[in-house]
Amino acid sequence: MMSKPRRCEVKGVLLDLDGVVYVGKAALPGSLEAIRQIRESRIPLKFITNTTRRPRRRIVGDLAQLGLEVAIEDVFTPAALAHDFLARRNLTPFLLVHPDLHEDFAGLPPGDGEAVVVGDAGAFFTYDLLNQAYRKIHHGAEFLALAKNRNFLDHDGELSLDVGAFVIGLEYASGKTATVLGKPAPAFFELAVESLGRRAEDVVMIGDDAEADIGGAMAAGLKAILVRTGKYRPGQEEHLPQRPTYVAENLKAAVELLLN
Incomplete structure (x- = not known):
């Protein structure tokens, strides 16, 4: 189940990839539909990943193979920084x-x-x-x-x-x-937030890594949704300095919560 909702007005979304959108070469159920919903809502969206084995060009190519078209400048990686x-x-x-x-x-x-x-x-x-x-x-x-x-x-x-x-x-x-230079470094989140043209407090980070995605984002002043997919393990959110804004079963549930 999702954590109890609190008021959360969002004007920008930062989205982790591995473990949230896909695992291996397969999209997670409902993830591509969730991204389509974000785009249709006109909320600015950027992808932010700590992947350091693949170049940014190949990340974009792999997303295209899943049926997700993403501009290379919309993907933030530690190597680019x-x-x-x-x-x-x-x-x-x-x-x-x-x-x-x-x-x-x-x-x-x-x-x-x-x-x-x-x-x-x-x-x-x-x-x-x-x-x-x-x-x-x-x-x-x-x-x-x-x-x-x-x-x-x-x-x-x-x-x-x-x-x-x-x-x-x-x-x-x-x-x-x-x-x-990657998550959870504040500069990484600040760069991505700046690209959205929004204030940190109006942006939400969605990720599966309690420490790097959620802890890092909240320390940088963002809201954060932890999803129970990918590398998530039960109870990880209990060890964070701040509780996540929400905890959701997956990306689809997280986006439905935000939009509704």
């Missing part, structure tokens, strides 16, 4: 990421300094690469984490280890704290 961060700071990245993500860092000119960029490299997390990253951080390179998630819902339906454990390991070894 990192690209802009590196360009502004004139930094050359040392990429500890999945090889598929390298294209999101293409076109950056050589910088005056260096930054270690850590994402979910999956099987490409090797000791040699981690040690190279550690040494660079130790010698003064900037330390950027595309995300700090504990786990993610894998294609087999089980939770798998995410990038957070590797980031924390590098922090422990180097004695330096990473700058996190």
Whole structure:
């Protein structure tokens, strides 16, 4: 059941993807219809994801395969934010990421300094690469984490280890704290809210990750709906500093609640 409704006027929606709209290569029941309802209501909508194994181009292509047409500028990823961060700071990245993500860092000119960029490299997390990253951080390179998630819902339906454990390991070894660019970093939410042309308090984040999606959004001043799909596990909302604005069974139920 959904949590007890409270008054919630919404003028913009930020929507997580994996575990909310789809799992693996299949759309979750009712999710595409829910997105159609948001669009028909004329409420501005952006997609915000912590995915760091796939480039933004492929995320948009995968959504198209599901029958969902999305403009690339309407998808916010940590890699896109990192690209802009590196360009502004004139930094050359040392990429500890999945090889598929390298294209999101293409076109950056050589910088005056260096930054270690850590994402979910999956099987490409090797000791040699981690040690190279550690040494660079130790010698003064900037330390950027595309995300700090504990786990993610894998294609087999089980939770798998995410990038957070590797980031924390590098922090422990180097004695330096990473700058996190993805959820739950406030700057990530602020950028997406700014693109909607709305105030944070008028925007709702819908996600399945209690810590990164919901906790991060509410800390940034947004409303938040936690859905019981994807990586959600019973009782996770009880451990948040603030209760979610709503808890709903799925995206379809969340959108019906908002619109009705």
